[in-house]
Amino acid sequence: MFDVLIVGSGPAGVSSALALPGKNVAILDVGKRSVEAATSSFDDFIGANFSGLENLTNPSISPKLRAPGMRFITDRPEQDHARVHQDGFQAVMSYAAGGLANAWGAGVFEFSEQDLRGFPYSSHDLRPFYNILHKEIGVSGSADDDLAEYWGPAVDLQPALKLSPVADQILSAYKRNRKAYNDSGFTVGRPRLAILTQDYGGRRAFAYDNTEFYRPNNPAIYHPGYTLDKLISEKKVNYFDGQLVSEYHETPDGIEVFTQDLKSSQRQIFKAKKLILAAGALQSAAIVLRSNRDFSSEVPLMDNPISFLPIIFPRLFGTAAKRNYYGGAELVLVSRPKDQAIIQASIYSLAGVMRSDLVREFPFYWAGNLWAARYFSPAIGVAQFFYPDSIQRGNFLKINAAGSINIRYRKVQDSNVETSLARLLRKSGFICFSSLAKRPVSGSSIHYAGTLPMNSSYKYHTKPNGQLSGTRNVYVADAASFPSLSSKNLTLTIMANAMRIASQIPN
Amino acid sequence: MDSHMDSELRSEARYICDSLFGIDGDSVYIDQYVAAHTHVLANGSTDQAGTVHKIVQRNLDVSACELILRRKNHVLTKKVWLLTYLVESQGEKQDLFIARGDITRFAFVAQLSRELAVTLWKMLKGRWQVWRYDLV
Numbered sequence: 001m002f003d004v005l006i007v008g009s010g011p012a013g014v015s016s017a018l019a020l021p022g023k024n025v026a027i028l029d030v031g032k033r034s035v036e037a038a039t040s041s042f043d044d045f046i047g048a049n050f051s052g053l054e055n056l057t058n059p060s061i062s063p064k065l066r067a068p069g070m071r072f073i074t075d076r077p078e079q080d081h082a083r084v085h086q087d088g089f090q091a092v093m094s095y096a097a098g099g100l101a102n103a104w105g106a107g108v109f110e111f112s113e114q115d116l117r118g119f120p121y122s123s124h125d126l127r128p129f130y131n132i133l134h135k136e137i138g139v140s141g142s143a144d145d146d147l148a149e150y151w152g153p154a155v156d157l158q159p160a161l162k163l164s165p166v167a168d169q170i171l172s173a174y175k176r177n178r179k180a181y182n183d184s185g186f187t188v189g190r191p192r193l194a195i196l197t198q199d200y201g202g203r204r205a206f207a208y209d210n211t212e213f214y215r216p217n218n219p220a221i222y223h224p225g226y227t228l229d230k231l232i233s234e235k236k237v238n239y240f241d242g243q244l245v246s247e248y249h250e251t252p253d254g255i256e257v258f259t260q261d262l263k264s265s266q267r268q269i270f271k272a273k274k275l276i277l278a279a280g281a282l283q284s285a286a287i288v289l290r291s292n293r294d295f296s297s298e299v300p301l302m303d304n305p306i307s308f309l310p311i312i313f314p315r316l317f318g319t320a321a322k323r324n325y326y327g328g329a330e331l332v333l334v335s336r337p338k339d340q341a342i343i344q345a346s347i348y349s350l351a352g353v354m355r356s357d358l359v360r361e362f363p364f365y366w367a368g369n370l371w372a373a374r375y376f377s378p379a380i381g382v383a384q385f386f387y388p389d390s391i392q393r394g395n396f397l398k399i400n401a402a403g404s405i406n407i408r409y410r411k412v413q414d415s416n417v418e419t420s421l422a423r424l425l426r427k428s429g430f431i432c433f434s435s436l437a438k439r440p441v442s443g444s445s446i447h448y449a450g451t452l453p454m455n456s457s458y459k460y461h462t463k464p465n466g467q468l469s470g471t472r473n474v475y476v477a478d479a480a481s482f483p484s485l486s487s488k489n490l491t492l493t494i495m496a497n498a499m500r501i502a503s504q505i506p507n
Numbered sequence: 508m509d510s511h512m513d514s515e516l517r518s519e520a521r522y523i524c525d526s527l528f529g530i531d532g533d534s535v536y537i538d539q540y541v542a543a544h545t546h547v548l549a550n551g552s553t554d555q556a557g558t559v560h561k562i563v564q565r566n567l568d569v570s571a572c573e574l575i576l577r578r579k580n581h582v583l584t585k586k587v588w589l590l591t592y593l594v595e596s597q598g599e600k601q602d603l604f605i606a607r608g609d610i611t612r613f614a615f616v617a618q619l620s621r622e623l624a625v626t627l628w629k630m631l632k633g634r635w636q637v638w639r640y641d642l643v
Contacts, residue, residue, distance in 0.1 A: 040598075042596045042597060045595070045596040046593070049546055050542070050543045050546040056547050056548065057547060317615055318606075318609060318610040318615035319606070320606050320607060320608045321606050321607075323605075354604075356588070356592045359591055360577075364622050365574045365626050365629040366527050366573055367570060370591070371622055374606045375606050375615065375618075378606070
């Protein structure tokens with residue numbers, strides 16, 4: 001019998017394990033891994049089974065998740081328990097070792113007291129774990145720009161990544177017109193990223209080789225799989241891959257967890273004193289519902305609505321492509337609308353994507369669009385807005401009799417933040433119109449939370465110490481326990497909270 | 508996929524490659540184009556597939572017709588887009604996709620004006636061809 005069983009090896013799973021030194025810990029995981037290294041640009045972009053072209057029929061899929069080398073992240077087992085039926089939502093789930101964070105945006109954002117409004121713990125409670133995680137991950141960013149205070153204290157912060165020309169122009173425009181931006185509630189600065197700009201902990205600094213969207217396991221970009229492999233090699237956890245967890249049963253002396261072994265198709269039972277659910281907000285809730293044979297209850301579901309606003313700096317039209325920049329978030333824009341929750345946007349250049357991804361976006365005939373993709377794209381940036389979410393009636397997850405997940409979600413998003421930003425940017429010489437903003441289907445942010453919230457008014461809820469209501473030995477370590485959802489990327493806080501919960505589990 | 512379908516797709520690939528990129532559809536693109544259809548474009552509308560066949564058979568202007576049919580999210584646009592991805596991913600025709608050097612502002616404006624003018628012409632031509640040949 002193990003002391004603790006952890007379900008899942010994503011951010012919550014590995015962080016829980018980190019906080020359980022000296023305990024006999026096992027991680028149960030499907031544990032898909034990347035298959036083989038690409039040997040040509042065709043392998044990088046398209047792949048033998050043409051998965052890189054999925055956007056032809058599914059326009060909402062992100063370039064990162066459709067890349068052949070990254071497909072292992074979202075590959076699902078065939079079993080009913082891994083199926084999702086959805087209405088108004090496009091769920092993205094991972095069964096990979098390291099979880100969805102294999103393709104995360106690498107934003108390392110601490111939650112402030114405002115972000116934790118409604119939570120039964122404070123940023124003070126998370127502080128020690130944030131500090132440990134900063135050291136584990138290796139973080140780069142700026143310690144002295146306008147967002148430094150917003151991000152909070154920096155531990156061993158490495159220098160920020162270099163900026164692409166279009167991001168540099170946006171930051172310069174902000175600095176020139178800081179008062180106007182600040183008066184309108186906007187602040188712009190560098191993000192804190194889990195990307196090394198200097199060698200650290202046996203990992204190499206970022207190489208600016210434009211492969212971060214296509215090739216997994218970039219050593220400069222942290223993902224929980226690195227911590228998982230370290231825990232395994234140091235024999236701090238017992239790792240069981242190929243295990244699809246279906247349900248648990250509490251016993252007088254602990255807990256039994258039932259899995260399907262995907263290699264042998266046999267049912268297996270693992271026994272432990274305590275169980276930590278860390279399979280992600282969707283799967284953890286599904287495991288709880290299956291364990292209770294509850295096919296009728298609807299548990300709440302939150303997701304950050306997102307939108308994409310193009311920002312064009314016409315003076316860069318016609319310039320040569322300079323692609324040796326990071327393709328992810330180079331800047332962060334924070335909007336503090338009066339009497340409303342904070343809205344956060346990540347700003348990207350188009351350095352990371354194929355020109356073919358852009359070619360349909362222009363209004364010319366096809367060859368003209370190719371020309372435009374060639375000479376317009378160095379001038380184009382994109383602001384990806386993340387909006388906060390709260391638990392709302394009508395947005396829910398349940399399971400059916402086969403154990404598959406059913407999701408229904410109706411997006412409510414009313415904000416004029418894009419209009420205000422576009423107006424300011426136009427005054428600074430940019431072409432930017434809120435009417436050009438795109439709003440993808442709900443679920444695209446992949447920031448899911450609140451299915452087992454820390455709010456006792458729900459049938460299935462999590463107590464402040466992480467214990468699941470109605471159980472003695474089950475704890476919830478992932479974002480299922482979040483009672484509200486800030487606009488900040490939640491991964492670091494999932495990890496810190498998972499450590500907080502695991503460290504409090506009694507012997 | 509039967510041999511008739513296979514040969515139809517090969518003709519399409521050659522015709523679109525030549526029309527849009529001004530390059531011979533070499534066997535790499537053509538083989539990939541045919542294979543990609545079974546993975547990503549297997550469930551297209553048969554009417555729209557017939558339209559593409561008609562465009563190839565009658566030597567119509569692919570880019571003019573595509574410009575008009577694009578609004579319908581037509582399978583022709585998906586086929587053209589697919590071929591664009593295949594060409595870019597081969598890495599040999601990078602000048603079609605990546606600007607290697609800066610161009611002057613004058614050259615940029617001149618080229619932009621040309622692309623606008625050609626687009627207008629293609630729009631007129633496309634409307635006429637779509638009407639004349641009943642392309643759906």
